[in-house]
Every structure is written in structure tokens, then in C-alpha cells.
Amino acid sequence: MSAGLDITDVSATAGGESILNGVTMRALPGSLTGLIGPNGAGKSTLLRATLGLVPTTSGTITFVGNDLPAMPRRNRARVAAFVEQIGANEAQLTAREVVMLGRIPFQSVWQAEPSPEDEQIVTEAIAAVDMSGFEHRQYNTMSGGEQQRLQIARALAQQPRLLLLDEPTNHLDVHAQLTALNLLRTRAQSGATVLLALHDLNLAAAFCDALVVLHQGRVVAQGAPQDVLTPALLRTVYNVDATLVSHPTSGRPMIAYNLPA
């Protein structure tokens, strides 16, 4: 057991097919852990299984020793927040109301309205994703990137010790991508365990402390980005030719893809 998220020998099936096959991985507090792998590798399934949203056929999933999928929903929501790949379409809510959803696990059933503390947390979360000024807009009329930023803010407002995000940057412009990942890294540095599925391997290499590579439902590598991202792995897992270079200032690995002839 670690102080973070421990996934041990987890398998899952869907539609009669094996989707996850003996997945063992760890995400530690204080770290930003990237879950990478090609389309269909099982990333979303693993994140959903972690929260008990899809059934597993074997294995254990614990956070700080507690069986996460088995926890009552409200208790789990006080610990773990999730930003899904395809954001829920919160009909008829304003942007601020969507972010306020993150406070529900902490509100008592007889509480008529959010507390001043809830309001302050929500204001800060909205500011953190650069969405102040959009608060009274109708959520379902907002752009994909604006909605995604608000979903990140909703998760931050939950003040989770475990934060799971499924491709949180896929709709974001480059500035918003860097801002969001920096924000998540800061949360990790202040003690949260953050696990996020990412497709952009250069962003993953630039921001993540550790990477877990899923391929066909199995973990094929995990460790520091510079150890995991090798030309051989990129060839076998992603079927791409690439050269690894170092970022001129950070020294982090950067992938230069060799274009097909």
C-alpha cells in the first residue's frame, strides 16, 4: 500500500472482450502521473474502473488503503474528483452553477444554498482556469474549450486528494493547455494525487513526473518520462518513427516525429 492510488492486477471485460488485463500501476501524492497509450488502449476504462463506474473482474484499487470503487458515492466524491473525456451536458445551468456542482459532496442535505466558503472556493476555481467573467453564461452554449476549462474548475472546487482527468486538454488552445497542466502540477505539488490520460506525448513529457503506458489493456511501461519514452516504445505501441531530443532549457524529453515518406 502507498499513500496514493494503488491499482493491482485489475482486469475488466466489456461486450465479451477483455479490455483491461492485469493492470498494476501506482500514482503517488505530490506527482502528476500521465496515463498514455493509443486509442482503445483502455485509458478511459481504467479511470472509470478506479471510481467504480465500470465493473472489474479481478484485482484491487485502493486510495490510501481504502477500496475506492466500493466506497459510498458521496464519501468517494469527498476524496476523488473526475473530469470525463466527454463532458456531461449540464442543461440549463450557468457556468458558475456547473463549477458549484463540485461543492455538493460537502453540502448537507438541508443546506438551502452554498455557504460563503463554497462561493469563495468556486470563485477561485473559476479564476484559476481563466474563466472569470463567463460565470453567468449558459454552460451549454459555451465552446468546447470553455466547457472543458469549467469542468476542470468543477473538479478543482471539489478540493480532491485524488484527481482523475481523461484528456483534459483535448479542446484547449495551447496557452490554455499549458495553464491547465501547470495548475494540475501545482495541485499535485501541494499534495494531491493526480492521474490524467493524455494523447499529446510532448505535453506529457513536459509536465508529468511519471508516465504509465497502456497498450491493448496492459501496462507495457511505467516510470519517469525520459525512461519510458523511447523510440522502441513509440514504434511498438504507437507505430510511429520518432527521434527523442532534449528541451533546450528544461532538459525534458521532446519527441520529434519522423514523418512518413
Ligand SMILES: Nc1ncnc2c1ncn2[C@@H]1O[C@H](COP(=O)(O)OP(=O)(O)OP(=O)(O)O)[C@@H](O)[C@H]1O
Ligand atoms: N461498453 C463497452 N462495450 C464494448 N467495448 C467497449 C466498451 N467500453 C469500452 N470498450 C472497448 O474497450 C477498449 C478500450 O476503450 P477505452 O475507452 O478505455 O480506450 P481509451 O484508451 O480511452 O481510448 P481513446 O484514446 O480513444 O479515448 C476499446 O476498444 C473500446 O471499444
Ligand SMILES: [Mg+2]
Ligand atoms: Mg478514452
